Amino acid sequence: MKKSKLLVGRLSGLTLTGAAVLMAAPQSAYGYDTGAPCDSGACDAQAVAVDAGRTDGERALPALFPGQTWGIIGRNTLGGPNAVLRDGPYGRTTATFAATQAPPYGQGSLGIIVGSGADKIAFGNETIFAGDRLSAIRTLRYWIFAGVDSLTGVSVPNITIEADPNVGTADYTSLVYLPDTSTSPSAPATRVSNAWQRYDAAATGSRWYATGATGTTIGCTQATPCSFTDLKTRLPNAVISLSLGISKGRDNPFVGAVDGLRVNNTVYDFEFSGVRTRLER
Numbered sequence: 001m002k003k004s005k006l007l008v009g010r011l012s013g014l015t016l017t018g019a020a021v022l023m024a025a026p027q028s029a030y031g032y033d034t035g036a037p038c039d040s041g042a043c044d045a046q047a048v049a050v051d052a053g054r055t056d057g058e059r060a061l062p063a064l065f066p067g068q069t070w071g072i073i074g075r076n077t078l079g080g081p082n083a084v085l086r087d088g089p090y091g092r093t094t095a096t097f098a099a100t101q102a103p104p105y106g107q108g109s110l111g112i113i114v115g116s117g118a119d120k121i122a123f124g125n126e127t128i129f130a131g132d133r134l135s136a137i138r139t140l141r142y143w144i145f146a147g148v149d150s151l152t153g154v155s156v157p158n159i160t161i162e163a164d165p166n167v168g169t170a171d172y173t174s175l176v177y178l179p180d181t182s183t184s185p186s187a188p189a190t191r192v193s194n195a196w197q198r199y200d201a202a203a204t205g206s207r208w209y210a211t212g213a214t215g216t217t218i219g220c221t222q223a224t225p226c227s228f229t230d231l232k233t234r235l236p237n238a239v240i241s242l243s244l245g246i247s248k249g250r251d252n253p254f255v256g257a258v259d260g261l262r263v264n265n266t267v268y269d270f271e272f273s274g275v276r277t278r279l280e281r
Contacts, residue, residue: 079119124245
């Protein structure tokens, strides 16, 4: 990953530059995180409230660090946006003044700031998913924090998969999840700002499209999206080619964060100290 100049300011938990920093964190001799998963137990309480299907036993599995293969994807980033590993943010789920809803995993997240309509950012991994078959993805989830007063007219970050479709004549397409137009249970029944909410990109109600000629060929365009199940059916031999990650396009400004990107049984936990992997059943 190319290193960019970065002024790190932890007073607010966010930096205000168009680059991300990944820092090595302490590990044991066996590569395990020396800190406890879900630091201070903050996310265990939240799991009861918003993700009852996950047990403490699942959360307590070792946390590993996958190295420095996560970062801003420069060729898919334009303008002056920001994506940086940070502490917090904490959300509000009650009428009290204090923000007490911790990030869903650990105590950090991936902060995202996109300004004008010319800005575009992509943060992902260009190494570990390469060559994986699209059809092998069974679970694909993540959490979003929209730090705005109102979600009216605001598009939240999506999941984007760069793939070789192996359908038609094109050898490249981007597969894009549409969280704003997806419906429950894929997206929250009611979207709220300043709180963590989970999006299930593989569930019923999901909306996806393929860019370029592939979308037209398979009938999954931005104007006529299809579910993730249909997408896999129409692209039976597609493989992830260049990356899988989080993107925010050139549509409207956004300030917020993403955490807990889950691909099958692996959760990628974004922390200030780096990207942890957690195993869940």
